Amino acid sequence: MAASEDGTPFWTTKLLDEMTAEEWEALCDGCGRCCLLKLEDEDDGSVHLTRLACGLLDIGKCRCSDYENRHAKMPDCVAIDPVKVKRLAWLPTSCAYRRVAEGRGLAWWHPLISGSPETVHEAGISVRDWSLSETRVSPLDFERFIISDLDDG
Numbered sequence: 001m002a003a004s005e006d007g008t009p010f011w012t013t014k015l016l017d018e019m020t021a022e023e024w025e026a027l028c029d030g031c032g033r034c035c036l037l038k039l040e041d042e043d044d045g046s047v048h049l050t051r052l053a054c055g056l057l058d059i060g061k062c063r064c065s066d067y068e069n070r071h072a073k074m075p076d077c078v079a080i081d082p083v084k085v086k087r088l089a090w091l092p093t094s095c096a097y098r099r100v101a102e103g104r105g106l107a108w109w110h111p112l113i114s115g116s117p118e119t120v121h122e123a124g125i126s127v128r129d130w131s132l133s134e135t136r137v138s139p140l141d142f143e144r145f146i147i148s149d150l151d152d153g
């Protein structure tokens with residue numbers, strides 16, 4: 001599935017909106033960065049990233065713990081699709097969908113390149129080692145967890 005019938009990796013020959021559902025899911029690198037809370041400044045509308053992870057994120061695995069029901073349980077969860085990839089300014093530059101949409105290809109640590117789901121963690125791209133579940137923090141303190149934008153991808 002990582003390659004087309006002629007052996008060419010599907011993400012190098014297909015546009016995002018041409019991929020099958022299976023290919024689309026495989027393209028996610030499992031970093032969990034899109035599951036970090038974003039805070040919007042009520043005064044100027046600016047959006048600030050935090051190191052707080054959505055309460056449904058299994059931080060150890062960097063996977064949603066209830067992917068099927070995520071929108072019912074977390075109404076703010078944004079389903080990423082080929083159109084949104086180009087519109088969501090907060091989508092990290094490392095995000096595989098963004099990289100492919102921008103013609104940058106996949107990085108060495110992407111599981112489809114390395115063959116291992118661990119490399120996204122080993123490269124420090126995933127949120128596994130430094131995020132904190134929002135469930136462990138009072139909403140009144142969310143602002144204390146604002147971080148700089150992630151730009152290492």
Ligand code: SF4
Nearest residue numbers: 028029031032034095
């Ligand atoms: S940021 Fe992109 S690649 Fe990383 S988990 Fe989210 S959708 Fe997947």
Ligand code: SF4
Nearest residue numbers: 035054057064070077
């Ligand atoms: S509901 Fe799941 S997919 Fe959506 S932001 Fe939370 S952990 Fe991520």
